[in-house]
Amino acid sequence: MPTFTVSQAAERTGWSPRMLRYLESTGLVIPARSASGYRRYGEHDLELLRGLAELRRRFDVELDDVAFVVRLRREPELRDAVESWLAGATVPAAGAAEADWIAWEQRKHEQLLVA
Amino acid sequence: MPTFTVSQAAERTGWSPRMLRYLESTGLVIPARSASGYRRYGEHDLELLRGLAELRRRFDVELDDVAFVVRLRREPELRDAVESWLAGATVPAAGAAEADWIAWEQRKHEQLLVA
DNA sequence: TCGACCTTGACAGAACTATGGTAAGGTTTG
DNA sequence: CAAACCTTACCATAGTTCTGTCAAGGTCGA
Numbered sequence: 001m002p003t004f005t006v007s008q009a010a011e012r013t014g015w016s017p018r019m020l021r022y023l024e025s026t027g028l029v030i031p032a033r034s035a036s037g038y039r040r041y042g043e044h045d046l047e048l049l050r051g052l053a054e055l056r057r058r059f060d061v062e063l064d065d066v067a068f069v070v071r072l073r074r075e076p077e078l079r080d081a082v083e084s085w086l087a088g089a090t091v092p093a094a095g096a097a098e099a100d101w102i103a104w105e106q107r108k109h110e111q112l113l114v115a
Numbered sequence: 116m117p118t119f120t121v122s123q124a125a126e127r128t129g130w131s132p133r134m135l136r137y138l139e140s141t142g143l144v145i146p147a148r149s150a151s152g153y154r155r156y157g158e159h160d161l162e163l164l165r166g167l168a169e170l171r172r173r174f175d176v177e178l179d180d181v182a183f184v185v186r187l188r189r190e191p192e193l194r195d196a197v198e199s200w201l202a203g204a205t206v207p208a209a210g211a212a213e214a215d216w217i218a219w220e221q222r223k224h225e226q227l228l229v230a
Numbered sequence: 231t232c233g234a235c236c237t238t239g240a241c242a243g244a245a246c247t248a249t250g251g252t253a254a255g256g257t258t259t260g
Numbered sequence: 261c262a263a264a265c266c267t268t269a270c271c272a273t274a275g276t277t278c279t280g281t282c283a284a285g286g287t288c289g290a
Binding site: 016018019022026034036037038062063064 | 246247248249250251256257258
């Protein structure tokens with residue numbers, strides 16, 4: 001299986017060599033190392049790197065965000081805590097309590113018209 | 116059911132009023148509104164706020180991180196994309212490819228001793 | 231009606247992210 | 261052996277997050 005140096009991986013993924021080192025430091029994509037310490041990116045790493053770029057492009061996702069999901073995967077205790085918090089944070093989805101909010105919005109609107 | 120103003124909610128949760136407004140702006144905890152536009156925090160909101168503070172305290176989680184998980188919940192397309200990326204990002208967990216990494220670390224260590 | 235709340239909006243600063251550069255030195259390869 | 265890589269470790273900068281404070285004005289309760 002062929003492997004690639006940091007510059008070769010950069011060429012093939014659109015990231016800069018600098019960013020590949022940064023991504024490693026954040027724990028997102030960690031290449032293997034040669035015996036002398038050179039980074040060796042495999043095809044799988046290249047796929048990860050391309051996917052990461054794609055996520056940012058299509059969804060405007062921060063590296064930080066992805067890093068956190070990775071962290072959730074690695075820390076089950078944290079994942080449980082977040083999940084149980086989420087369970088309480090029900091998406092509002094047009095409930096009944098919206099009644100006076102609407103009244104307020106209407107008022108605001110009227111005031112805008114007055115101003 | 117009793118509700119609380121922003122200051123009362125702040126007292127009861129340890130957040131500052133300023134932060135409660137900020138949290139609303141990020142979409143994390145959105146209180147109801149009175150007819151005149153005042154924020155009305157219910158017991159449920161207080162629980163969310165306390166839970167959020169707890170997450171930060173215990174796990175050193177950023178608000179951003181939680182906001183992203185909420186976003187995942189709301190955007191299934193994004194969640195699928197992230198999840199399929201994650202599926203490729205297997206946790207390394209002491210695999211066989213570590214062999215020459217270890218060799219490199221040892222070398223590094225020897226060199227430190229030499230220096 | 232008056233004081234103590236509330237609203238939004240703005241400015242501000244410390245800390246961090248994302249990205250680039252540069253420097254000093256080791257490795258690979260023709 | 262020399263050129264072209266690689267390594268780590270810094271410095272720098274634009275943008276964002278988090279948090280406070282202040283100002284101008286609306287609301288509420290005694």
